[in-house]
Amino acid sequence: MASAARFLSSARLARPALSANVARQSRGYASAAGAGGAGPNYGLIFSLAGVTGLGAYAYLQYNPAAKAEISAKAHELEAKAEQKIKGVQSEADAANQGTGSYAALIKDSWTPFTLTKVAPYNHNTSIYSFSFGEDGQDKVSGAEVASALLVRSPQGEGEIKDDKGKPVIRPYTPVSSNEQKGSIDLMIKEYKDGKLTPFISSLQPGQQLLFKGPILKFKYEPNTFDRGLAIAGGSGITPMYQLITHSLNIPDDKTKWTLVFSNVTEKDILLRKEWDALAKQHPDRLEVKYVLDKAPWGWKGESGFVTPSMISKVFPRSPDSNEKVRAFVCGPPPQVKSLAGPKDGPRQGELQGAFKELGYAADEVFKF
Numbered sequence: 001m002a003s004a005a006r007f008l009s010s011a012r013l014a015r016p017a018l019s020a021n022v023a024r025q026s027r028g029y030a031s032a033a034g035a036g037g038a039g040p041n042y043g044l045i046f047s048l049a050g051v052t053g054l055g056a057y058a059y060l061q062y063n064p065a066a067k068a069e070i071s072a073k074a075h076e077l078e079a080k081a082e083q084k085i086k087g088v089q090s091e092a093d094a095a096n097q098g099t100g101s102y103a104a105l106i107k108d109s110w111t112p113f114t115l116t117k118v119a120p121y122n123h124n125t126s127i128y129s130f131s132f133g134e135d136g137q138d139k140v141s142g143a144e145v146a147s148a149l150l151v152r153s154p155q156g157e158g159e160i161k162d163d164k165g166k167p168v169i170r171p172y173t174p175v176s177s178n179e180q181k182g183s184i185d186l187m188i189k190e191y192k193d194g195k196l197t198p199f200i201s202s203l204q205p206g207q208q209l210l211f212k213g214p215i216l217k218f219k220y221e222p223n224t225f226d227r228g229l230a231i232a233g234g235s236g237i238t239p240m241y242q243l244i245t246h247s248l249n250i251p252d253d254k255t256k257w258t259l260v261f262s263n264v265t266e267k268d269i270l271l272r273k274e275w276d277a278l279a280k281q282h283p284d285r286l287e288v289k290y291v292l293d294k295a296p297w298g299w300k301g302e303s304g305f306v307t308p309s310m311i312s313k314v315f316p317r318s319p320d321s322n323e324k325v326r327a328f329v330c331g332p333p334p335q336v337k338s339l340a341g342p343k344d345g346p347r348q349g350e351l352q353g354a355f356k357e358l359g360y361a362a363d364e365v366f367k368f
């Protein structure tokens with residue numbers, strides 16, 4: 001009993017999000033044990049009453065009266081513990097609601113979200129909506145700008161693993177607003193020869209993926225730089241969408257943006273309608289430049305790979321200006337490497353490539 005009381009009071013003292021998690025896990029344990037059958041939960045008896053050792057267990061097996069008495073006591077304790085845990089859960093939920101951090105994502109444990117809808121976007125990309133479940137309809141993801149979340153396939157048979165037998169984990173950036181309640185939307189491009197995306201694109205509504213996070217990549221504060229340059233390749237557009245829409249939606253934010261979005265062909269351009277609408281809506285704050293590797297006849301945008309001269313042309317900088325700029329890069333690793341040098345795992349890695357050539361300082365360039 002003493003250990004249960006200690007557990008409950010420590011759960012209550014923990015940060016709200018954490019205590020919600022602890023409570024959720026504890027509730028899972030308690031109800032699983034309770035639902036296991038009509039018999040008493042001996043695990044709980046021993047841990048709550050502080051009785052240890054096999055001797056006690058053997059004694060109970062051969063003493064039906066004592067067994068019945070302990071059983072009744074156990075049920076009573078179990079019911080009390082569950083009540084307390086529910087209390088901790090409600091306290092945590094209320095605290096989370098008050099602080100606005102009523103989050104569905106948990107930083108250090110995997111949470112299953114259920115696929116509810118797949119909206120095909122183009123020949124290889126769809127928008128996948130995942131629900132936080134019945135209990136999560138009032139929750140937001142918990143991500144702030146700019147964050148990614150981690151995704152993996154459910155454990156057990158059919159789990160997607162790499163060549164070393166480790167689960168395949170990939171980052172994604174929701175295209176839904178961080179204020180959206182009850183669900184998140186991910187825009188995911190399928191790589192036929194990729195590890196995780198063929199699995200994701202085989203999912204049917206009702207099936208689940210595991211989610212963890214959020215991982216804050218770049219904490220955006222309005223007006224900390226005058227002009228932002230976002231260079232994205234293919235599905236690397238989603239962090240830029242999160243970042244730029246957020247900035248444009250802040251009324252006092254004066255930051256101006258240039259988006260350079262490179263793709264193989266015109267039909268690969270993701271969120272084009274949305275970008276064009278945003279540029280029209282914020283002509284003084286957003287300029288969008290599409291770049292195609294294979295430009296069709298009559299294409300008016302840029303073509304070829306993004307080079308230093310293309311960057312200087314679309315985002316000119318005057319050497320004697322005090323203007324603060326920040327460049328963001330997200331795309332296939334070869335593109336990131338050629339623009340800003342490779343990332344060093346989760347670290348930024350040394351600044352190299354086009355931005356180094358153009359004289360950008362390392363803290364003026366961010367690689368997602």
Ligand SMILES: Cc1cc2nc3c(=O)[nH]c(=O)nc-3n(C[C@H](O)[C@H](O)[C@H](O)COP(=O)(O)OP(=O)(O)OC[C@H]3O[C@@H](n4cnc5c(N)ncnc54)[C@H](O)[C@@H]3O)c2cc1C
Pocket residue numbers: 148168170171172173174186187188189190191193194195196197198217235236238239368
């Ligand atoms: C911060 C961040 C956010 C992201 N957000 C999104 C998002 O919102 N939507 C989205 O669709 N993607 C996003 N991505 C990309 C995503 O994380 C995955 O990389 C992508 O979905 C591919 O996963 P996969 O396992 O299917 O393919 P992978 O197995 O990773 O393979 C992808 C491609 O690379 C090739 N490849 C694999 N290994 C090598 C190698 N060693 N050398 C050369 N080529 C190789 C494969 O053949 C394949 O064509 C994001 C990435 C980052 C870093």
